[in-house]
Each structure stands twice: as structure tokens, then as C-alpha cells.
Amino acid sequence: MSKHKHRHIGRNDPCPCGSGLKYKKCCLGKDISDGEKIKDRYLRLYNIRLKEKPDIEGIKKAGKLAIQTLDLVEQNLRGGMTTDEINSIVHEFTIKNGATPAPLHYRGFPKSVCVSINEEICHGIPGNRVIREGDIVNVDVTPILNGYYADASKTFFVGKPGPGALKVVSVARRCLKLGMEAVKPGNTVGDIGWAIQNYAESQGCSVVREFVGHGVGFDFHEPPQIPHFGEKGKGIVLVPGMVFTIEPMINLGKKELRILEDNWTAVTKDSSLSAQFEQTVLVTPEGFESLTPYDLDAPLVPK
Numbered sequence: 001m002s003k004h005k006h007r008h009i010g011r012n013d014p015c016p017c018g019s020g021l022k023y024k025k026c027c028l029g030k031d032i033s034d035g036e037k038i039k040d041r042y043l044r045l046y047n048i049r050l051k052e053k054p055d056i057e058g059i060k061k062a063g064k065l066a067i068q069t070l071d072l073v074e075q076n077l078r079g080g081m082t083t084d085e086i087n088s089i090v091h092e093f094t095i096k097n098g099a100t101p102a103p104l105h106y107r108g109f110p111k112s113v114c115v116s117i118n119e120e121i122c123h124g125i126p127g128n129r130v131i132r133e134g135d136i137v138n139v140d141v142t143p144i145l146n147g148y149y150a151d152a153s154k155t156f157f158v159g160k161p162g163p164g165a166l167k168v169v170s171v172a173r174r175c176l177k178l179g180m181e182a183v184k185p186g187n188t189v190g191d192i193g194w195a196i197q198n199y200a201e202s203q204g205c206s207v208v209r210e211f212v213g214h215g216v217g218f219d220f221h222e223p224p225q226i227p228h229f230g231e232k233g234k235g236i237v238l239v240p241g242m243v244f245t246i247e248p249m250i251n252l253g254k255k256e257l258r259i260l261e262d263n264w265t266a267v268t269k270d271s272s273l274s275a276q277f278e279q280t281v282l283v284t285p286e287g288f289e290s291l292t293p294y295d296l297d298a299p300l301v302p303k
């Protein structure tokens with residue numbers, strides 16, 4: 001890095017934002033000042049806190065715990081159990097590993113995990129509802145470990161899924177994969193949303209608008225928002241060090257939702273099935289790395 005604060009950047013030089021594009025094709029002429037560090041600029045313009053090596057290591061450790069928690073839930077998931085039993089498993093395992101479940105008391109949320117069944121889109125509150133064979137169950141966990149947050153979810157089959165369940169779960173999982181593959185420096189937030197929306201709608205499914213992915217790591221929900229719909233090339237340019245979730249909520253029917261009396265649970269207005277997968281993703285100089293990695297190509301096995 002030059003010691004001169006206002007080092008001249010040539011039109012054909014690599015853009016200082018880290019996009020990998022030429023300066024003239026990227027930030028030239030936009031509202032930036034030459035030489036300002038990317039980290040300072042993203043904070044000033046967007047309130048985005050870029051993560052450095054020790055932060056990334058910390059989020060990755062929280063992410064490993066998140067995935068272990070989802071694995072433990074999967075092993076114990078069966079027809080006849082209540083959603084509160086899932087809450088107990090998540091809560092106890094999180095605490096046992098020296099972490100805190102971020103959902104507990106978050107804006108008044110009363111439990112340690114979100115469990116959303118069938119037509120429930122997200123933010124289901126664990127309670128005495130009994131899980132039945134044939135249900136699809138999203139489990140969304142966010143441990144805080146040494147002050148770092150990682151956010152991940154999966155939708156599981158319980159027993160043998162019907163054709164609608166198989167379809168919406170496989171489309172939702174592929175949406176997450178395609179969204180993640182749109183993550184690289186120089187691409188934009190809109191590229192992620194476009195990739196997801198384009199695929200979901202091509203399959204006759206719909207994308208929920210009211211809930212979006214989000215920056216994560218130092219806090220539960222940080223800027224930027226990551227909509228799962230959008231237009232190519234629109235929105236904030238992705239730069240290395242950004243950490244955010246991608247968590248498409250995909251409905252088998254229409255995209256509209258309503259919120260239940262508990263003020264949390266979002267359900268599809270048309271009562272169609274809804275599925276979601278979520279990972280926490282880091283933008284790297286080459287593309288992306290998941291900090292809550294799990295296989296998005298494994299055979300979708302009914303449990």
C-alpha cells in the first residue's frame with residue numbers, strides 16, 4: 001500500500017474496492033475518495049463492518065458449532081416429538097459447548113431456536129406442537145461463541161415426504177447453492193437475489209420478500225440486507241471480508257405471508273408448503289467460503 005493517502009489510481013488499474021474489475025469499470029466516478037481504505041469506506045457508506053482474519057476464525061468456530069447442533073437435531077428428529085424437545089436439545093448442546101443461543105430473548109423471542117413446520121416460513125416458536133411423519137421441519141440455529149455469531153438452518157424430512165415436500169425442499173436447497181455461487185468480489189447483492197429468484201420461479205415456486213439474509217458475525221443482524229430476489233448488477237458491490245447469510249425462504253405456492261397471533265411465526269397465506277436453507281458466507285478474494293459449511297448436493301434423504 002502506498003504511504004501517500006491520495007495515491008493516483010489509473011483508469012485501468014484494479015479497482016481499490018477489491019472487486020477485481022478495472023477502476024474505470026467499477027468505482028471511478030462513484031461517491032468514493034481515492035486511497036480511503038475499503039474497510040473505512042464500507043463502514044462510512046453502508047455501515048458494513050468488514051471482517052479480518054481473527055474475526056473470521058471466531059465466526060468459523062461458531063459456525064462449526066452451528067453445524068454440529070443441526071447434525072445433533074437431525075439424529076434425534078422423529079415423528080411424535082414436540083418442537084420444545086428440539087429446543088431443549090439445541091439449548092443444552094449450545095450451553096455445553098460454552099456458547100449462547102442468540103435467539104433466546106432476542107427482541108422478546110422466548111426460545112433458543114426457530115422451528116418452522118410445513119406452511120410455516122420461519123420464526124416458529126418451539127412449544128407443544130407434535131411433529132408428524134410426512135412433515136418438513138426447518139431448524140434455524142445461531143450460537144454466539146466468544147462473542148461471534150454464526151447463523152445456519154436446514155429443512156429436514158420426517159418420515160416419507162410427499163411430492164410437494166420433496167419439490168419445495170430441493171428447490172430451496174438449490175436456491176441457497178446458486179445464491180452462494182453468485183458470491184465473489186465485483187458481483188453485487190442483486191446478483192445473489194437474481195440467481196435465487198430466477199431459479200425458484202423457473203420451478204414454479206415463489207420467493208418470500210419480507211425476510212432477507214443479513215450481515216452477521218459481530219451481531220445477529222448487521223448490514224447489509226441480502227434479498228433473495230433482485231436484479232443483476234444492482235445493489236452493493238461485494239468485497240472481500242464481507243460476511244453475511246443467504247437464507248432463501250421458498251414457497252410451493254404464492255409468495256404472500258401472514259404472521260400468527262404469537263407475533264413471530266410467519267406462515268404462507270395460501271397454506272402452501274415453505275422450505276428454507278441458510279448458511280453464513282464469507283466473501284474471499286477468489287469468491288466465497290462458507291463459515292457454516294454443509295453439503296448442498298447430497299442426495300435428499302427422507303429420514
Ligand code: MF3
Pocket residue numbers: 102103104106107109113114123140141142151245247278
Ligand atoms: N435465525 C434467524 C435468521 O436467520 C433469526 C431468528 S430471530 C429469532 O436471521 F428471534 F426468531 F430468533
Ligand code: CO
Pocket residue numbers: 151213214245247278
Ligand atoms: Co439469518
Ligand code: CO
Pocket residue numbers: 140141142151152153247278
Ligand atoms: Co437463521
